[in-house]
Amino acid sequence: MRRILAAVALAATLLATAACSSDDDQPGPAGGGTKVSVGVIPIVDVAPLYLGRERGFFSSRGIDLSLALEQSGATIIKAVLAGKYQFGFSNVTSLMAAKSDGAPLKAVANGCASTGRPGRDFSAIVVADGSPIRSAKDLAGKRVAINALKNLGDTTVRQSVRRDKGDPTNIQFQAMPFSSMPAALQSHQIDAAWVVEPQLSEVLTQGGQVVASNFVDTAPDLTLALYFTGMPLIDKDPDLVKRFADAVNESLEYAAGHPEEVRATVGTYTKINDVVRSAMILPSWPHDVNRASVERLAALGRQDGILTKPPALDELLP
Template sequence: MRRLLIGLATATVLVAATACGSSGSSGDSDKGASSGGTTTVKVGIVPIVDVAPLYLGQQKGFYGKRGLTLSLTTAQGGAAIVPGVVSGQFQFGFSNMTSLMVAQSKDMPVRAVANGVASTGVEGKDFGALTVKKDSPIKSAKDLEGKKVAINTFKNITETAVRQSVRTAGGDPDEVEFVELAFDQMPAALDGGRIDAAMVVEPALATVKSQGGTEIASSWVDVAKDLTVAMYFTSTQYAQKNPELVKKFQEATAESLAYADAHPDEVRRIVTTYTKIPAAVLAKVTLPKWPAEPNRDSIEALERLGRQDGLFKTAPDLAKLLP
């Protein structure tokens, strides 16, 4: 399959109020920068609706009351964040489950520490979908054979999900031409005809719909019902050296997930602070679920599809990866 590489530039935005010290692989830098009893930890994230709980948790003081300040740095996808966490550039990261499993299968020292985000499990009403532009002749995922389909990074959960949707519709996923594109660039590329379809998540999904685009598959649902899409993770070395700090991050993140799940209006408001999506579009966004615990069955289904599609040379050890 020919693959076209598009838009690999990574935008970095720091949002913490407290300045961070330089990160490294040993000494005090492993623990984040400390100031006045507060520890600043760097977290690599993707600028999508999924991570709204972190922004809300920071604003509501869930991290602050545990002595943590988050410095949030955006990247194009989990595949770019994983090496940042392993190298010590970030203390924590947000990544889709496939990228974490690929990393673990390569013996990269990653460990999931908190749940991230989950599918709604409802076809046609999920926060991620395979989409086409207005009046596209493409009516189902089977029609994507020989077409350009945008995913945010190669060999991650979006590629697995698109492949499964094509397979479910009776097509051959090996005939799809995947291109790499940041989520926030997908609506314009789709509307401009530079790609034939895009696997988008909110808020980009709402933007595609506002342009007249339509869904042809609920790809998260095609993978597994109530799919655990992503989790927060750290390196095994960092977890071993800083167990109390990791515990504080876990506790604050759990509180943040629960708060986001219970306050959808606040989620929509906070998303306007770290994306360029207008409030009018955000009002139509389909929010994901933020459960306290990952769905192990759905992760195992994702792992089986990854093996089927050749993403793993050796099967990942979920016992080592999952909390």
């Protein structure tokens, strides 16, 4: 994660710019207010932001929101630090690694959490139909797809293997976008994949099987991701940061209470069919961070060599 720091020198000046543009999505219907761009990943986790924009939760707070699609949280962190976006969505492992390396960033709102239900979480380790892999311990020495190396995926996959009394040290992790994983499984380019919705349901509708619920194996009700920004923006415009966080929190609450609208919204920013849309398992979207689960991820990150030192959680968490 030290490569992130190459962007830090630019952060103070670039984050002070007024507006960021998005190549992947158009601004919301407000047409006025402060233009704010957020880096997100095309997965179900970020559906509340799309719903919140549609419902006017951002425009009512003077924010003209645009959303830009990226592959991973680590990529988004570098983009926020470089001033490409004012805010971003990232998993907590990426944020802890960046913070441990001295990146000037802070979470401003919760992102999403595991359902805590084995076999019924929105994240899983999956294999193709007919695979000889039957449980997590069989992943030892196998090719497993994750969306970014040395990150949340490999930490939680390893934890599933440990819990199943397997050897997690020689798994062959391969990085690729979540959207590419179902086809890679079908063509046997990989032996298994860590997927989240909607790709989880896509794999299952193709006959794939779940071999482990990696988030559930890691910690109860695991906090997985957060919305964050750089410290220069917090120092320059704390009012904007507060308005953004308030809009996110209202969006999380709305999404939690309107699952059918979530299902419809996901299809607006990533390609899914009706079967996948109806089958998707949705994340939890609580307001509060489960700090104990983040501490657990930090400990596993240290064990796996992803974090070189304990992250300053008091400085990172909202």
